Amino acid sequence: MQLTVTPLGTQSTSVGEYVAEFQKVLQQLNIPHTLTDMGTILEGSAEELLKTALTIHELPFNKGAKRVVTQIVMDDRRDKKISLGDKVASVQARLK
Amino acid sequence: MQLTVTPLGTQSTSVGEYVAEFQKVLQQLNIPHTLTDMGTILEGSAEELLKTALTIHELPFNKGAKRVVTQIVMDDRRDKKISLGDKVASVQARLK
């Protein structure tokens, strides 16, 4: 799952502060994750990750944001087990 | 919230069958919703809608899909109450 949380109506163009808190919460929850320049990629079941997304979505409101746009892309494949990094490794193997 | 569910690895280019079932489930759950050409827009609390998204995400698996990509955009504004159609009406008022 890729998760991106954007607070609107803040005076700053930077969202790094929110993203840092978000990473700390994922560590506390023990959810495997990778931060990219465009979002955070999480590994787990659909149910567990949507619950996590709800927790993360609330964080900027707790810091005073009045509007938050959260984007979630769940790529859920049940014909084989896929972990973080597997899709990148599979493409890189084809490029050799 | 906008919700889009795409089954992959199906032989057909059409996803209309899944989308029709999806609408029926939303009616049964009594969730206010609008179907557009690019997804379904739902109204409710973040918690209720993420739970609904999980239900909808499971539908294609029940019909034999092996990979499903589900996209969720939650636009959650807490400085004022917004219902389906309000944002469109507000823009149209500006265009007059």
Place this chain on the structure above:
Amino acid sequence: MQLTVTPLGTQSTSVGEYVAEFQKVLQQLNIPHTLTDMGTILEGSAEELLKTALTIHELPFNKGAKRVVTQIVMDDRRDKKISLGDKVASVQARLK
């Protein structure tokens, strides 16, 4: 194609002003479009619409925005001609 343009680092939680200007530009360009609560749906060739997306993406910068996040989803089907409203009509026919 669905197009959503979000200026960041503005003091207001409302983006209606930008969206209204966006609709005016689409009318001037004569691009068929439908406004929804979660974005604007446009009809045309991939090439024409990406050119339009670039024009629309520049609008908030011209009004002083310093950071703009633009989301584009192109659903391009070449096995049959699809126009605005066709996908919704096809699902509604299945629901009867």
Place this chain on the structure above:
Amino acid sequence: MQLTVTPLGTQSTSVGEYVAEFQKVLQQLNIPHTLTDMGTILEGSAEELLKTALTIHELPFNKGAKRVVTQIVMDDRRDKKISLGDKVASVQARLK
């Protein structure tokens, strides 16, 4: 910019073949890019990257796909120059 290209109506659940070709084209075009498990992140001007997106979007059609869904997220910040990896590094600095 993050770019994700999904061919629909293919018999396989895997899109790795398309993604590998996509990476080769980016190398030929000399566009700085990073592959993640959920898409490809590209660096450049809005104009250059939308042109590249159009090229990449055509690739699956050339291989016989009849429907392609391409998602583009442009995060365009003009108050400071940002390169691939800068946003991740900035968050990691906050986590120390």
